Amino acid sequence: MDLNTITEVVRRPSERPGADWRDGDAWLAGGTWLYSVEQPELSRLIDLTALRWEPLVRSDEGLEIGATCTIRDLYAQTWPLDWTAGILFHAACEAFLSSFKVWNAATVGGNICMALPAGPMITLAVALEARCELWAPDGSGRFVDALDFVTGEHRNVLTPGEILRRVTIPAHALRRRTAHRRFSLTRLGRSTVFLVGTQGRGGTDLSLTLTAGTTRPVRLDFASVPDARTLRQRIDALPADVWFADANGTPEHRRHLTYHFAEEIRRELTAGDLP
Template identity: 60%
Template structure:
């Protein structure tokens, strides 16, 4: 879609581009959403591609993901063998309502900042306890936990002009056992609900992350493996106004799925059952 209101594009922004931002600007990452919808308030685009923020680096501390890393690059990553949760990276990429053409353009950071309930990069990073590095318009930086970043449907903690620079996923989270459940109305459709359970190696703790079904991610944490029905009961305690309502599922349907999948995830990760 053409954006007829844009009169200027900055093709080569400053290395720290924040101070160039002004009202009416938009940061241009992959552009897969930006060019898909009318943007009547936009007057200028600032292209982030020349800044080279597309790195994907495995370190002893975990995985460093540049905000401009594409979905296809993340999917192609060969992760260390000890990262038991690495398959979740692939699963999350496959949860996109998008063709391979979009994978080659859409960015991890762009999906996070869109803050859609069904954003699979949000699911992935929250479940794996990632942190985001944010850059302001004055050049200052701050770190925000992925779990605290999205505040509602298409709403985040970003201030005007602030942007996501990079994502850090800790190695300790990538070494966790995990299980996931996802429901869509059609085979390649948008997620009605996407849930991930994780467990620290050598422990019987449990964390269940609920996304897509709620307007922002919800994490249910247990220091020890809860008994049958306890995780479903925790789902019941999620505030009624957090359940998302759109053509992919009513709040009641999403809550029903969440209760069902919560018990399945608990059962799958309960090591006591194998003793």
């Protein structure tokens, strides 16, 4: 879609963009959402791809994902054998309701910042205990846990002019055992629910991340794998307004699916037949 209110595109922003942020600005990365709907309030775009941030950086501490890393680049990576959670990267990328053309442009940071309930990069980041590095227009920075970054449908903690620079995943999270479940009304449809369970190698703990069926990501942490009743009680204890409603499912439907898939994940991780 043509954005006919745009009067300027900043093609060469400063290395730490944001100092001259003003009303009417928007960050431009993949642009797959930005160009999909009218944006009458915008007058200037600041092109982040010109900064050529490193998409993926591995280290002994874990993995850094640059905010402008494309879904295509993330999906194409092969991970060390001891990163047993690496299977989640493919699962999250494949959860996108999009064509290969969108994969070539859409970015990890863009999907997280959109704060859609069905945003699969949000699921990935929360399940793997990621932290988000944010840059403010005044040059300061801060870190926010991915679990706390999205606060509701289309809402996040970013302040005007603030930008998501990178997402960091700790090494210990990449070595956890995982199980995941996803449901959509059609084979290639938007997620109605997307659940991820993780467990320490050789451990008895359980972390269960709930997304798509909730307006914000939820993670339920257990020191030891709960029984079915305890797990259901924790789900029941969630606030009623956390369940999401749209054409893909009612809150009641999404809660029902969550009960079902959460129990499947609990049994799978309890069975101990995963790497």
